[in-house]
Amino acid sequence: MSRIPLPTASTSRNALKALLKRKTVLAALEVFHAELGDVFQIPLPGFNPIMLAGSEANRFVLVEQRDTLRWRLEQDPIVRLLRHGVLVEDGDSHDNLRRQMNPALHRTKLQDYVRHMCDCTNFVLAQWDSSSPLNISLEIRRMALLVLTKTLFGVDFEPEMNRLWQPILRTLRYISPGLWVIWPNIPRPGYQKAFRQLDEYFHRLIAYRRANSTGREDLLSLLIASGMSDDLIRDQLLTMIIAGHDTSTALLSWTLYLLSRHLDIQVEAQAEVDRVLGSNPPHYSSLSELHYLDQIINETLRLYPPIHAGLRIAATDIEFGEYFIPKGTRVMYSIYLSHRDARYWPEPNVFRPERFASATRPPYVFLPFGGGPRNCIGMAFAQVEAKVVLARILQKFDLHFTGKPVRPYMGATLEPRPAVWLNIKERV
Numbered sequence: 001m002s003r004i005p006l007p008t009a010s011t012s013r014n015a016l017k018a019l020l021k022r023k024t025v026l027a028a029l030e031v032f033h034a035e036l037g038d039v040f041q042i043p044l045p046g047f048n049p050i051m052l053a054g055s056e057a058n059r060f061v062l063v064e065q066r067d068t069l070r071w072r073l074e075q076d077p078i079v080r081l082l083r084h085g086v087l088v089e090d091g092d093s094h095d096n097l098r099r100q101m102n103p104a105l106h107r108t109k110l111q112d113y114v115r116h117m118c119d120c121t122n123f124v125l126a127q128w129d130s131s132s133p134l135n136i137s138l139e140i141r142r143m144a145l146l147v148l149t150k151t152l153f154g155v156d157f158e159p160e161m162n163r164l165w166q167p168i169l170r171t172l173r174y175i176s177p178g179l180w181v182i183w184p185n186i187p188r189p190g191y192q193k194a195f196r197q198l199d200e201y202f203h204r205l206i207a208y209r210r211a212n213s214t215g216r217e218d219l220l221s222l223l224i225a226s227g228m229s230d231d232l233i234r235d236q237l238l239t240m241i242i243a244g245h246d247t248s249t250a251l252l253s254w255t256l257y258l259l260s261r262h263l264d265i266q267v268e269a270q271a272e273v274d275r276v277l278g279s280n281p282p283h284y285s286s287l288s289e290l291h292y293l294d295q296i297i298n299e300t301l302r303l304y305p306p307i308h309a310g311l312r313i314a315a316t317d318i319e320f321g322e323y324f325i326p327k328g329t330r331v332m333y334s335i336y337l338s339h340r341d342a343r344y345w346p347e348p349n350v351f352r353p354e355r356f357a358s359a360t361r362p363p364y365v366f367l368p369f370g371g372g373p374r375n376c377i378g379m380a381f382a383q384v385e386a387k388v389v390l391a392r393i394l395q396k397f398d399l400h401f402t403g404k405p406v407r408p409y410m411g412a413t414l415e416p417r418p419a420v421w422l423n424i425k426e427r428v
């Protein structure tokens with residue numbers, strides 16, 4: 001087969017202009033995608049990943065080459081942090097962990113979780129004060145932490161919130177893109193204390209549950225019953241708290257931001273929530289009637305996918321069409337670029353939830369939760385959580401934009417920075 005050289009991104013004037021205007025690397029990637037197509041290489045010293053986007057390329061990464069495009073690279077901060085967490089394992093080890101954890105995140109469990117999701121949301125909402133602007137990103141992070149720990153670990157995190165808040169944020173900073181991408185061995189002091197505090201918390205939690213485990217069916221009890229060591233359980237709990245709360249925080253912060261900027265859509269969403277729920281708390285069965293809320297959540301995930309790309313490493317030489325990808329190359333599938341592609345999404349930068357009213361698009365072009373055998377294990381959980389929290393907020397409050405601008409920031413997730421601030425008004 002003839003091989004053609006990979007298109008390579010260079011600092012084109014257009015990319016630079018987009019970068020400066022929109023102040024995010026994503027804008028430059030959009031220019032490269034438009035100029036070079038669905039496959040291109042980014043020549044960063046020591047990293048130079050191949051970027052893939054679009055239906056065919058995403059399927060190639062997530063399904064066809066699932067075994068050759070692997071996740072784990074020992075030097076990556078996320079691997080150093082999560083050690084043997086399901087997110088960073090490959091092959092049989094990954095599949096075994098996933099099988100053991102699946103029952104705690106299965107749709108049938110979600111029916112029980114809805115009540116906890118609702119209680120945690122109510123707890124935070126009860127403290128909202130409408131007399132001054134509210135840092136919504138912070139409030140949503142509190143909710144997401146309470147929900148995740150209550151449902152999957154079976155604990156009330158509120159007494160730990162203040163003590164572990166900074167360690168959690170620090171840990172997120174540790175795995176966010178930075179200079180380590182180019183210099184993997186660059187010294188990174190200042191994180192050990194945060195890691196120690198989280199480890200102590202998890203080991204205390206595990207020890208307590210081993211001693212008091214009767215009748216529980218949450219993830220923590222499931223892992224203990226499976227015979228895993230404390231260290232391996234710690235890896236899974238840390239994985240879940242990191243992968244499972246920061247993503248939901250980003251999604252819900254963006255959604256509330258967009259609703260505050262599109263009041264007509266907010267009013268229509270409130271009308272649906274009022275019609276389906278009245279003032280009652282959502283139940284699992286009523287959630288499936290909130291169709292417009294589904295569309296709003298999907299459209300937010302399309303525009304601002306909390307995980308904007310997935311990173312892999314080629315375990316052997318591989319070929320994608322006429323392109324050759326040598327062993328050891330880092331390969332990224334871009335969720336963000338696939339979601340902003342005008343071939344699939346007319347006027348891709350416009351927030352238009354109705355586009356999800358009919359599902360006519362090729363596979364693997366809408367993939368906020370990844371795809372294939374290692375798609376997001378928490379997908380159903382996150383979808384239900386987002387709906388419960390949103391429904392509860394829309395039942396109780398009108399949301400108004402404060403004028404404080406935000407931009408997408410590539411941290412551990414694609415989050416609105418510096419933070420979403422909203423004026424809220426209690427609905428009468």
Ligand code: HEM
Pocket residue numbers: 086087088098239240243244245247248251305306307309310311367368369370371373374375376377378379381382
């Ligand atoms: C809006 C919320 C969420 C989004 C957008 C999201 C997105 C994703 C994506 C794109 C992947 C695949 C990454 C890749 O291919 O490299 C993934 C994997 C994963 N997610 Fe999520 N996620 C969300 C919520 C959650 C929640 C709530 C949990 C836990 C309760 C969770 C746990 C995980 C885990 C453990 C994996 C690794 C799965 C595996 O490798 O088998 N996520 N997520």
